[in-house]
Amino acid sequence: MCGIIGTTGAPDTCALLVAGLELLEYRGYDSAGVAICDRATGGLWRARAAEHAGSIGRLRTLLADAPRDPGASIGHTRWATHGRPTEENAHPHLDCTGRIALVHNGIIGNYRPLAAGLDARGHKRSSQTDTEVLVHLVEEEVASGADLAQAVRRCLAVVRGDFAIAVVRAEEPDVIVAARRTSPLIVGITASAGIVASDVAAALATTRELYALGEDEVATVRPGGLEVVDLTGRPVEPRRIEVSWSVQRAMKGGYPDFMSKEIHEQPQAVRDTLLGRLDGSGCTELDELEIGERELAGIERVQFLACGSSFHAALAARQAVEHWARVGADAEVASEFRYREPVLAHRTLAVAVSQSGETVDTLHAMREARRAGARVVAVTNVVDSVMAREADGVLYTRAGPEIGVASTKSHIAQLALLQALALHLGRVRGSLPAGELERASAAMSTLHLAVADAVGRGEEYCRVAERFAHVEDFYFLGRRAGLPVALEGALKLKELAYVRAEAYPAGEMKHGPISLIEPGVVVVVVATRTALWEKVMANVEEMRARGATVVAVADDGDEETAELVDAVLAVPHVEEVCSPVVNVVPLQFLAYTLARARGNDVDRPRNLAKVVTVE
Ligand code: M6R
Numbered sequence: 001m002c003g004i005i006g007t008t009g010a011p012d013t014c015a016l017l018v019a020g021l022e023l024l025e026y027r028g029y030d031s032a033g034v035a036i037c038d039r040a041t042g043g044l045w046r047a048r049a050a051e052h053a054g055s056i057g058r059l060r061t062l063l064a065d066a067p068r069d070p071g072a073s074i075g076h077t078r079w080a081t082h083g084r085p086t087e088e089n090a091h092p093h094l095d096c097t098g099r100i101a102l103v104h105n106g107i108i109g110n111y112r113p114l115a116a117g118l119d120a121r122g123h124k125r126s127s128q129t130d131t132e133v134l135v136h137l138v139e140e141e142v143a144s145g146a147d148l149a150q151a152v153r154r155c156l157a158v159v160r161g162d163f164a165i166a167v168v169r170a171e172e173p174d175v176i177v178a179a180r181r182t183s184p185l186i187v188g189i190t191a192s193a194g195i196v197a198s199d200v201a202a203a204l205a206t207t208r209e210l211y212a213l214g215e216d217e218v219a220t221v222r223p224g225g226l227e228v229v230d231l232t233g234r235p236v237e238p239r240r241i242e243v244s245w246s247v248q249r250a251m252k253g254g255y256p257d258f259m260s261k262e263i264h265e266q267p268q269a270v271r272d273t274l275l276g277r278l279d280g281s282g283c284t285e286l287d288e289l290e291i292g293e294r295e296l297a298g299i300e301r302v303q304f305l306a307c308g309s310s311f312h313a314a315l316a317a318r319q320a321v322e323h324w325a326r327v328g329a330d331a332e333v334a335s336e337f338r339y340r341e342p343v344l345a346h347r348t349l350a351v352a353v354s355q356s357g358e359t360v361d362t363l364h365a366m367r368e369a370r371r372a373g374a375r376v377v378a379v380t381n382v383v384d385s386v387m388a389r390e391a392d393g394v395l396y397t398r399a400g401p402e403i404g405v406a407s408t409k410s411h412i413a414q415l416a417l418l419q420a421l422a423l424h425l426g427r428v429r430g431s432l433p434a435g436e437l438e439r440a441s442a443a444m445s446t447l448h449l450a451v452a453d454a455v456g457r458g459e460e461y462c463r464v465a466e467r468f469a470h471v472e473d474f475y476f477l478g479r480r481a482g483l484p485v486a487l488e489g490a491l492k493l494k495e496l497a498y499v500r501a502e503a504y505p506a507g508e509m510k511h512g513p514i515s516l517i518e519p520g521v522v523v524v525v526v527a528t529r530t531a532l533w534e535k536v537m538a539n540v541e542e543m544r545a546r547g548a549t550v551v552a553v554a555d556d557g558d559e560e561t562a563e564l565v566d567a568v569l570a571v572p573h574v575e576e577v578c579s580p581v582v583n584v585v586p587l588q589f590l591a592y593t594l595a596r597a598r599g600n601d602v603d604r605p606r607n608l609a610k611v612v613t614v615e
Helices: 015-027 050-065 111-120 133-145 148-156 258-264 266-272 291-299 308-325 359-369 385-390 409-429 436-445 446-458 458-466 482-497 506-511 533-546 559-564 575-596
Strands: 002-007 031-036 043-049 069-080 098-107 159-169 176-181 186-189 194-197 211-212 217-222 227-228 301-306 328-333 348-354 377-381 393-396 473-478 500-505 522-526 547-555 567-571
Touching: 002 015, 002 098, 002 159, 002 446, 015 050, 015 069, 015 308, 015 559, 031 050, 031 098, 031 159, 043 050, 043 098, 043 559, 050 111, 050 446, 069 098, 069 176, 069 348, 098 133, 111 133, 111 482, 133 148, 133 159, 148 159, 148 176, 148 217, 148 227, 148 436, 176 308, 186 217, 186 359, 194 217, 258 266, 258 575, 266 409, 266 446, 291 409, 301 359, 308 328, 308 348, 308 409, 308 482, 308 575, 348 409, 348 522, 359 377, 359 385, 377 385, 377 409, 377 506, 385 393, 409 575, 436 446, 436 575, 458 567, 458 575, 473 482, 473 533, 482 500, 482 522, 482 575, 500 506, 522 533, 522 575, 533 547, 533 559, 547 559, 547 575
Parallel strands: 301 328, 301 348, 348 377, 377 393, 473 500, 473 522, 522 547, 547 567
Antiparallel strands: 002 069, 002 194, 031 043, 031 069, 098 159, 159 176, 176 217, 186 194, 186 211, 217 227
């Protein structure tokens, strides 16, 4: 949940650290800090700031006093888990001598007994974090004669939990030692420098020669040199990462914030994601699945696993799979699936859906599904992410890096890709009615145009949204393909505008929640033309009869719907199975507008982090 950067041998250490931290801020921004080996004094210099979204700005000021002759350096941006977001809990943490510094992303499961042992042996801990035990354990190994890399390996042998760490030591001023288990870490080198980072974007300013550290691997990074070993010290061949995008793509590109940039990139994300996987003539190609068509044809159940917006994409996918492939499908929140001792049907295909490919709940649910006998596919936006590496097959959304904490383009790309997967399953299983494959794949191959049409109406959506800028109570209703859209609309509003927003199946309101409907409540309903339109509109009448103001996501030109509601967010019509890709767009603008009207930071909403690598 935190971001790590480390640099050695590069000419402008402080600028690199700050730029890296800024790119990693999406992983958490409760505090930020750096530790720099000082060649002039032979010591270690540290600076930390805990000012929420202002931490990196403050750190930049503190860096004016940084060593003039810097050696190996590490930095960290934190999303608090153990210990409040204060300066004393900010990373890097130091050992008792102040000569070893360590940054960490993840959670040390057994930190309490480790801390008790350290306390008993006389160590002085100065934070409430789980992380700090690591640096004292390394200190003990160094004191017994180990070099930094040996010390880290020995220390990690007694640690349970998830971690990516980077460590520096005053006595070895060129060296960064990095290691990981579950949490991601990238290392890279040039002829004269070395880099460690939590993601590719933060490392790209230094080099494109990047390697993904594997589970329980320890890297020693020096200027121009890289050695990777396992926990026993055996050398490991580092795995090169192919980087297909530039750091420029991760910048705002003229938009006021990443969220609006990413909303506007959605047509491209859908187009790129479906490119080569579908054509208008009924061909579906999902070769990267690594699961042959014969095996896919024999699948008896599909189990989707995901969290947050990815879960909503999975809910939509469940319907697409049942519709086209006529095989039973479920979508479950990963954090629940993992702990309910799931019993999976024979020949289950488990599909883990995750923008980051790192969400720890989804990762563990995916592992659980595999243990229960399923074949496992990861659908992710991040090449070489942990899930991508562990799954039997992987399907990448091609949305490009998503920096805004709220999922937008990656969510829409997931919806499109999962629909393609459903159609592919339908083809290999022979479950599609004659002509349906050609018709559906033709419709999907122009889906990006409908998304472009919806995104192009952004200003219109914002104008409608402004009318409701100060409303505090929202309900989002939908049925069938409209329900995941309603859920996603409510999630966006909650996380960005900090407004109460509840999503419900429209037909379920009368079983209880309708008692909360009264004047002042705004009900947003997905009311595009489907076989259930009349039923949805009957539910709308029930809301209006109790005084609610109703805003409908409706087909462009649908006068009948417009007359029955108070405001319309008009979308181009696409067939129901594909409709979430288009219908969610106005709800993104709604949340964006309300968040901005309230002065909220749309890219970094409070209490959240882009990548949730803790349970
Ligand atoms: O990286 P993932 O797709 O696994 O992330 C899952 C959720 O944390 C994520 O979708 C979250 O709900 C977003 N902030 C929603 O906008």
